[in-house]
Amino acid sequence: MSIPKWKIKGIVDDYDECGCCGRRGLRRTVALMPLDADGNEDGTAEDVVYYGTSCAATALGWTQREVSATARAAQSEQDERDAYARRVISIYAPVEFAPVRDMARVYYGRNASRRDTGVKATEEVAKLLAQARATLADTTTGPARPSGIEDFRRYVVIFTHDRQIHLIRRVPEDEFKRQEQAASAHRRADEIGGSVLVVAALDAQAAHDVAYADELTREWNAKAWQAAHV
Ligand SMILES: [Zn+2]
Numbered sequence: 001m002s003i004p005k006w007k008i009k010g011i012v013d014d015y016d017e018c019g020c021c022g023r024r025g026l027r028r029t030v031a032l033m034p035l036d037a038d039g040n041e042d043g044t045a046e047d048v049v050y051y052g053t054s055c056a057a058t059a060l061g062w063t064q065r066e067v068s069a070t071a072r073a074a075q076s077e078q079d080e081r082d083a084y085a086r087r088v089i090s091i092y093a094p095v096e097f098a099p100v101r102d103m104a105r106v107y108y109g110r111n112a113s114r115r116d117t118g119v120k121a122t123e124e125v126a127k128l129l130a131q132a133r134a135t136l137a138d139t140t141t142g143p144a145r146p147s148g149i150e151d152f153r154r155y156v157v158i159f160t161h162d163r164q165i166h167l168i169r170r171v172p173e174d175e176f177k178r179q180e181q182a183a184s185a186h187r188r189a190d191e192i193g194g195s196v197l198v199v200a201a202l203d204a205q206a207a208h209d210v211a212y213a214d215e216l217t218r219e220w221n222a223k224a225w226q227a228a229h230v
Pocket residue numbers: 018019020021022023051052054055
């Protein structure tokens with residue numbers, strides 16, 4: 001078997017034109033990254049081509065069904081990397097410019113095994129944030145995704161009496177609806193003997209992480225949201 005010339009990176013809904021035969025009006029295209037003779041990715045997002053499923057199948061010598069399945073799997077991996085990046089940013093971006101002591105407490109609080117190993121919290125946090133931002137800025141299978149603190153949204157979190165998340169909801173922009181939601185969240189928390197917390201994050205999944213994080217992480221989270229919305 002010869003080494004394939006392309007690697008399928010994902011599914012793209014934004015391009016409806018096949019970069020191979022020029023056919024238009026496709027429901028989606030497949031993002032293909034060129035590979036070098038050793039099968040390594042040979043390029044950046046700018047070198048990626050977008051083919052319809054049938055041209056991608058011809059280029060790879062695969063069936064269309066294989067192309068579709070591989071593209072779906074690649075896209076779901078990309079989506080998982082994005083979700084992880086949003087969690088990293090939601091936790092660490094607010095402490096990026098915090099005093100080193102606070103940053104270290106937040107980092108080692110989540111990575112206890114790294115304590116006293118010579119791993120520097122400041123460097124690790126910078127590395128994690130740089131990777132996460134690069135992931136969300138990657139345009140191989142679609143436009144860049146929001147990644148800044150200014151892109152955080154607020155979520156109301158209801159905890160049970162034993163500090164498990166009972167419910168998590170996006171806080172509405174509208175002031176009246178926001179108050180209504182806060183009142184009903186407190187009523188619900190009272191009913192179950194729980195409590196209410198508001199956190200800021202890039203999405204609901206990341207809001208989970210922030211809600212379960214230590215107090216210092218949540219303090220910086222609240223500060224960051226306020227600073228971005230004065
Ligand atoms: Zn084509």
